[in-house]
Amino acid sequence: MDSQIALLLGQDGLTSGAIYALLALSLVLVFSITRVLLVPQGEFVTFGAMAMAGMQAGKPAALAWLLLGLAALRLVLMVPAALRSRRLPAAGSWGMLAYALALLALLHNLQLQQLPMAVQALLALAMVVPMGPLFYDIVFRPIASAHALVLLIASIALHGVLVGVSLLMFGAEGARSEPFAGNGLELGPVTFKAQTLWVIGVTLALLLALYAFFNHTLYGKALRATAVQRLGAELMGISTAFAGQASFALAAFIGCLSGILIAPLTTLYFDSGFLIALKGFVGAVTGGMASYPVAALGASGIGLVESFSTFWASDYKEVIVFTLILPFLLWRSLTTRHTEEEA
Template sequence: MNLQIALLLGQDGVTNGAIYALLALSILLVFTVTRILLIPQGEFVTYGALTMATIQAGEPTPLAWLLLALTVTECALDVLARYRAGRGLRVDRGMLGKLAWCAALVISVYHLPLASLPVAAQALLTLCLVVPLGPRLYRLFFQPIAGATPLVLLIVSIAVHVAMVGVGLLLFGPEGARTTPFSQAGLELGPVTLNSQTLWVLALSLVLIIALFLFFGRSLYGKALQATAVNRNGARLMGISPELAGKATFAMAAFIGCLSGILIAPITTLYFDSGFIISLKGFVGAIIGGLVSYPLAALGALAVGLVEAFSMFWASNYKEVIVFTLIIPFLLWRSLRSHHVEEDA
């Protein structure tokens, strides 16, 4: 290995690590607020990438119908819950707004000249289609069992992941897809040429990480989510809705996942079932951070990307094994540091 090869591998590792860092932060965000390990996080990545590819091909995506069906189901459950609470059968403006939004998206994907839209407009339409899936999934599958044990929440999360993989096969088919790069320019740094998509990935990942840091450190809503993570019942007594917090974190996770899919779609071919491996590598980064520390999770995910890149050069057949083996020493270390004593029932 010479310097040029090392720099090229480092470029790939940092690019992949930036995406893994975003996924690690979103997994950590959802877990700290809701105690849910979001196994379907990778499906937001693949849904975003494949939806973007479908739009660039000029084809109407059936994802709009899925979003409309989930929204109708959510509104029906909300009306039923209000009726059981003695508030009558009433549809409020929020429900009508969500239904109108989904109907507008269905009309848009069937009547807009999708293939001729600017890349920014295509990406925005993709985000509008995928991001609302996050709060819908929380409302339908996790909110009714929000008080369950972490094991039950994990089982439901795995079930949602399996269902989303199957739905992805129905929506997008078994073929993989790539999208058009945002631009064709490049930046030469000595013997290495950074392509424009790599720069987009690094720049937007850095901006999003800084935005998350400022959101949780400076904004009132971010502190409210942190309060929910620390003490769910105490947050409820202070007027913070755990249900709203759960929907908000799932929406943020869906946004991060979808944006990650849009960013990496021009670099690698993604399939309907590619999301699990991608999110699992982000999960390794989150474990390195102990499912507690955002900076450590980001650094751990970056390390995962670098290890993966250099493993492809030295032992490409075992790169996945090497990456996932990273989790073992950290689990062992945290197990030895833990002083938890199991209480008798």
């Protein structure tokens, strides 16, 4: 291996690591606030990539129908409680249903293929991000106080359902979107692809935005308080239901944005998101599912290890990447004081 090959592999590793870092942060965020290990995080990646590729191909936006179905299902599930209290379901549920209908009508009346790429990305986010709170309200909010194992089983079940829905909506064929820009940046012997620069730049900007949100806004501090001490946050008047919805919304935003960023770099299929999110999970475990900086650094390292493993042992790169989780699990097991969780 010469220096030029090493630089190229490092570029690919940084690109992959940036995406894994974003997914690791979203996994840590959701887990620390809701105790839910968000297995379907990869589906948000798939949805974002497929929505972008579908709009560029001029196909109808199937995700808008899914959003409409989820909004209607949440409204239906609220009817029994509304009947008992003799009140109409919350205005937010009706608003989400109206939003989904308006978005569906907008998408069917636009020439999606001719829209600027930035507008296509915004439409993809508009379809995917509201699904996060809807999934929380439909699947996890009714069992929010259940044992962590029950939450994990529900998360796995949701992942299985969404993989099947993805196959139904997108088919078994892969999809790939157009790159954001065609030019690159030459730095010495290596040329950075424009899409690579977009991935790294957007990742850094999002990390800074998340830092500012959690440290300098009231809602961000409320989410941090819920993550540190859920009961204490409730006693201080912070809505844990809102915290769950907000964390799922942020996870959906990060996943969809990650899918939009990597769609021009690789062909994605209906089930590709799971493997991508799983590598982000390895990075999150290095942070103990609690530390955002360590999780981001661990995920970035996963990307570099994967890239260089492709060169040295391409047949075993997945084995090498997922084996890295074992020493961290062993170290956490030996150094963490274990307490039995209340059921």
